[in-house]
Amino acid sequence: MFRTAHSESPTPHDWVGEITRRHLPKICGAIVLGLGAAAAGLAQPALIGQLIGVVGTDAGLFVPIIVVVGLFLGEAALTAVQAYSMGRTGERIVYDTRVALLDKLLHADVTAFGKLRHGDVQARVVTDTSLLKIALAQSLPSIFIDSAMVVGGIVLMFLIDPLLLGVTAGGLGIASAVSLLLARRLRTVAQHNRAIVGDLGSDLQRAIGAFSTVKACRAEELEGNRIGGVAFAARSSGIKVSALNAMLSPVMSIGLQASLAAVIITGMGRAATGAISAADVTAFIMYLFYLVSPLMTLFIGIGQLQQGRAAIGRINELASIPQEPSVLLPHTPAGATARHPDDVLASRDTVIYNHFGVEFQRVRFAYEPDEPVLRGVSFSVPARGLTAIVGPSGSGKTTLLQLLMRFYPVQGGRILINGENINAIPVNIVRGLVGYVQQESTTLRGTIGENLVYGENHATSTEIERALWLSGLTDVIRALPRGLDTELGESGVGLSGGQRQRLAIARMLVRRPAVLLLDEATSNLDSESELVLRNSLRRISAECTVISVAHRMSTVVDADRIVVMEAGGVRALGTHRELLAGSPLYQRLNAIQQGPAAGRGRENP
Known part of the structure; x- marks a missing residue:
């Protein structure tokens, strides 16, 4: 196991964090674009509510309609640019991480490298790094943007009617708490799954490397059963990851549906008594609908981030492999004549x-x-x-x-x-x-x-x-x-x-x-x-x-x-x-x- 070789370093250095920080300006720029799209989205329900309020009056509708359409188009454009920017940045983070890992591995100490399982190394360099794009370039910015969207929506909903917001918070609060617990469990299960996938890659490489020996010993069935057992464990672990991932969306969906039903009943009752206008009820319900997507993607993003954190831990562990020193003697012994290696070995013919x-x-x-x-x-x-x-x-x-x-x-x-x-x-x-x-x-x-x-x-x-x-x-x-x-x-x-x-x-x-x-x-x-x-x-x-x-x-x-x-x-x-x-x-x-x-x-x- 990899950990055996590095038991003296239980907390590896955060190499992935260092690489990510180099791209922080681009990540922040993409987040700003996303926040602009969120602001354009949050303004739409309020303007639509105003349009409903002026319908049947003598007020002109042309300008408000143009503004709403502009907000629609602006949100779409900002969202597209933000997605492209984060995708490009994510690919660069993955590339830089892989190059850094390869450099670490190629200059690794021979003893430390000999203790690694090569299939697991390959899984970390290829598969685990792929998760960085999702975790760091998609999920993390999405969490910031969706959180801003949710907070902004809640504030605007509070300004419309605090009572309806309280009704909404009841269902969403319970759903959010359950989703956070699921996300924490997802990280543990995902980390276990990544380790098993590494075992599978290591065992497969072992069999392929000894292909002729496997055939000569008629061990095809033996190897098939052994690797198949690891593959079954990976399948079982992957199913657990999928199950926890699949539960995140329904939990939030149930909370939103319950909140929506309660808001409609309460809002219509209050509108009938004149405590709140129909336009405000409409705007409030639209905000609630607007919260559906960011809330869902927020908790999905949290789940993906937890899986990414498991991969980041494995990458950092591999990047912490001891390096081969260029020069082993730190200084010239006392009394010795100092000679730089380039002076002694500058000419190959001189040495020959x-x-x-x-x-x-x-x-x-x-x-x-x-x-x-x-x-x-x-x-x-x-x-x-x-x-x-x-x-x-x-x-x-x-x-x-x-x-x-x-x-x-x-x-x-x-x-x-x-x-x-x-x-x-x-x-x-x-x-x-x-x-x-x-x-x-x-x-x-x-x-x-x-x-x-x-x-x-x-x-x-x-x-x-x-x-x-x-x-x-x-x-x-x-x-x-x-x-x-x-x-x-x-x-x-x-x-x-x-x-x-x-x-x-x-x-x-x-x-x-x-x-x-x-x-x-x-x-x-x-x-x-x-x-x-x-x-x-x-x-x-x-x-x-x-x-x-x-x-x-x-x-x-x-x-x-x-x-x-x-x-x-x-x-x-x-x-x-x-x-x-x-x-x-x-x-x-x-x-x-x-x-x-x-x-x-x-x-x-």
């Missing part, structure tokens, strides 16, 4: 051909307290050449690469690039220098070319051709009818697993990184493709740092240096030949993959 490379100094890290993954790891990687990291599963190999990418903060020790602590370098500069290819690198829907230059749109054709050649994709692309313009489906459908992996490597090579990280990057390659890539890595490692995490020992025999890890620590360092001779752990890892023949071969190297 430096002699510092990458250094891990007593690096410690744990995903969970008291469960350390890295226990004081120390080793250095030269500026050029291929360094391989091997070891049993869970030894911390991938974690080292993720720390170097600044996905997680180092909890002890430090990591240096070009002699500079990565915590003191802005994170965007670190990731511009370091290219990272994961075991299951994502291939995006779009063309091969778009995937290749993703995040690096200024890449030249020469850089693209070089990246394709180094990754062994040149012939593959030439064989495709549309070449780089070939469209790929979801998750890279259209390429084999090995081709997708080589495309991910080429995508990093286009960036010409100073350090290239390969996390099991050859795991999906066939023997021929692996040989091509191994030859390419020799060329790549001649001009930058290459660090490769591997389980397949065939991919590390050419490494200039091999780091052997176990249980979060470094157990041995050396070349393939040196480690075969002196590291029992490396011998065991090699023997597991090579079989007994490898062991016999080691006895007589």
Whole structure:
């Protein structure tokens, strides 16, 4: 659940309120237009009452009729402009909120983001933000305008006859109290409904993401029943929301009808005795009719606002996700020479051909307290050449690469690039220098070319051709009818697993990184493709740092240096030949993959 990740922040910052306040002048302008329309509407019953009073007299009717028609047209025009203005403002609020949310999510801390349910995130960004237009740009202004209409009508009705107003207030007061109670209950139910819809989106995305696995395990019915159960809960919750919404209008309608009946009976009786004129009774009844629409929309607006408040709470909660800091070190340690990262890393070529490379100094890290993954790891990687990291599963190999990418903060020790602590370098500069290819690198829907230059749109054709050649994709692309313009489906459908992996490597090579990280990057390659890539890595490692995490020992025999890890620590360092001779752990890892023949071969190297 999202709340688990942010239990320390029970009251999120009001991000939606900040965005809405930027559009406050437009909202106020629309409210002024609405109040003008309300004033034009309130003036109509009084003028119509006067017209009734002068009928049969010698007074002229032309001017009063023209005035009434003008008020009709003025009310209609102001209402139309007000509705358009609020609709436009509402769309802008939704847009600004979505853009702000996307910015928050894309710059979120990796640990915090990993705790979110992605389907629920999508529901908040897409569905919950849509409710803002109704809640903030329609319901909220409507509440102000309708309230002014109701108050103005009540005042004018009081001036006509306080007794009839008292009769009216009896029925409307009870109906209003019941409607407010329903609106409060509606907010609670709506908030629960939004949470269930988020669960539904999360579960659906889970099933779609594992579509092949679902079919392979014949779990269609299982997933259908599980997601269907959540859908049924969403249906039941949605019915409750609809029921409470549906009750608001009838409650107010009953109150209005009861009040109208009482006013007609009382008013006609008082008119018969001469206590009030027929024109005043007519004007009073017209005001009561005029109150029907604003009262109905007022309480409907209150109900919609309550639903919107539930969505606003969820949006604010998501927007409060912890952000990834650009620089982790707040100041330069005493006695150290202050060097701005731009000065150290201004030239990419300077970094590529430096002699510092990458250094891990007593690096410690744990995903969970008291469960350390890295226990004081120390080793250095030269500026050029291929360094391989091997070891049993869970030894911390991938974690080292993720720390170097600044996905997680180092909890002890430090990591240096070009002699500079990565915590003191802005994170965007670190990731511009370091290219990272994961075991299951994502291939995006779009063309091969778009995937290749993703995040690096200024890449030249020469850089693209070089990246394709180094990754062994040149012939593959030439064989495709549309070449780089070939469209790929979801998750890279259209390429084999090995081709997708080589495309991910080429995508990093286009960036010409100073350090290239390969996390099991050859795991999906066939023997021929692996040989091509191994030859390419020799060329790549001649001009930058290459660090490769591997389980397949065939991919590390050419490494200039091999780091052997176990249980979060470094157990041995050396070349393939040196480690075969002196590291029992490396011998065991090699023997597991090579079989007994490898062991016999080691006895007589």
